[in-house]
Amino acid sequence: MPSENTSADPADSTVNWISTPITADLLRGALDLERTEHGVLPHRLPAWVRAQYADGQLAMAESQPSGVRLVFRTRATAVELDTLPTKRVYTGAPPRPDGVYELLVDGILAGRGSVRDGNTLTVDMTTGSAELRTGPVGTVRFTGLPGSDGEGKDVEIWLPHNETTELVALRTDAPVEPATDRGRRVWLHHGSSISHGSDAAGPTAIWPALAASLGGVELINLGLGGSALLDPFTARTLRDTPADLISVKIGINVVNADAMRMRAFTPAVHGFLDTIREGHPDTPLLVVSPILCPIHEDTPGPSAPDLAHMSEGRLEFVAMGDPAEKAAGKLTLRVIRDELARIVTQRSKEDPNLHHLDGLRLYGAADFAELPLPDQLHPDAATHRRIGERFAEQVFTAEGAFAAREA
Known part of the structure; x- marks a missing residue:
């Protein structure tokens, strides 16, 4: 898989490079494209959401291009992409690896690379403060790509799922044109950092990307x-985004943010689903409950970094709630799983395209014994693969909620 990690070096003068403007018709998985000082910035939430609620955590998450990829048709055997990434550093935690770019040719992984340079956002989780240090544009280069016949080949460049990535320039050694629509169904998925891709090996290895493949x-x-x-704005975004299949994975953030109690949770779930149904009245809609997370199975949130482990250079989370608080309506994962199952059972009597998947079928107690959550909250690369494979087995096969139906 020939590729290179480089700073913003001049393009190889031995190659007859062709520059192609990066436009929306070359991108998939993004809902908005913002023009910046350097180029364009893909967003996964529309501009009106970003204006309505300018929360730092949400802004960072939605601007990290999880699932976003450049897709084009070309005969090129060499590709260069200039980007300006924003990397996160957590005070007291181990350094995070550089984000990974993965290039696929006709669906097959053909190259991986990173951009070492870029901006750095240093976050102090104990105080909530963040400091941005600006840096230079860098280049990821893919060479020795397989040739193709006169009709060319489909090339996808999956952007780092965990680095905000401004796209500056695209160069190839043959002309580029937008890829044709392959007629595949569009799966729209919403979830937490686990769906975002926390600690996955690369952008095509996050569990939703694996399941989609x-x-x-x-x-x-x-x-x-x-x-x-x-959030109501997320529900409206799901409502307004064209899709053939929709899934929502609900629970872990509600608990670890200690965001609501049962009195608010149940109406919020109904309202979220009601809003989605306004735009997708008959689309298969799957509600997925949380995977196993032992610290919050019976203990409410919030979650917080374990300061003792941070002093040792390890990032782990602990639950700060009290199990006795469940009597007052505070939420745990076990409580949420039961309530989501009840809500879907109730609603599906009038909505036959609404389905439920217990998250423990994706990752449960036996899985935790074999593949524990390294920081007590997020799955590792091997667990992403397991979750993605199980989701595909249970949801996309003949008896699953997203089984292909004959027209």
């Missing part, structure tokens, strides 16, 4: 780290 569908990923909170 196995299910033969086009992914729009609205997994938003720390921000799956039943």
